[in-house]
Amino acid sequence: KAGVTQTPRYLIKTRGQQVTLSCSPISGHRSVSWYQQTPGQGLQFLFEYFSETQRNKGNFPGRFSGRQFSNSRSEMNVSTLELGDSALYLCASSLQGLGNQPQHFGDGTRLSIL
């Protein structure tokens, strides 16, 4: 069974640009979550989507947004990029997002802002 796939693996952007990251969940998984990992702040929850609806949101500015498609694939978008947005962005999927259902992570997209 294929795991969570994130594309691209690496991305370089400049300040002020916008970026879109993609996540394909494990087949049959309907919940997709996004996390940001930086050396200073560690792993932080961005948001979660289930059945094309945002179910939960972390404490990030509105420049960070996401969406989920009917096939459960998800994208996240960051607009007006800042240097501090340089991070590893991780996507995780689970069956329905219930407490006893583990999330499985992809290997992330490493975003560098110049």
Next chain:
Amino acid sequence: DAKTTQPTSMDCAEGRAANLPCNHSTISGNEYVYWYRQIHSQGPQYIIHGLKNNETNEMASLIITEDRKSSTLILPHATLRDTAVYYCIVRVASWEYGNKLVFGAGTILRVKS
């Protein structure tokens, strides 16, 4: 903030059991204990989870104390490939809360030959 406390780092000899402790003294009745690990440059890998009872799978065992205020992850025969950051996470099991995981700093486990 994370609801768990873990040691910053631990060392373990290759082939020996690695016992990673986690304190979660404010855990509620509907919260699960999850363990993940992260090897450099990879995404976190799910290891095991439990609610009240001890659990075992092909990777590890999870021992939860009777009062549920602490737990121990056991890797029975550690190898060099088990060197990673190990995260203990308490996760609310409500539909509204969804899939949010709150990560702490974790424990750096170094397996040495």
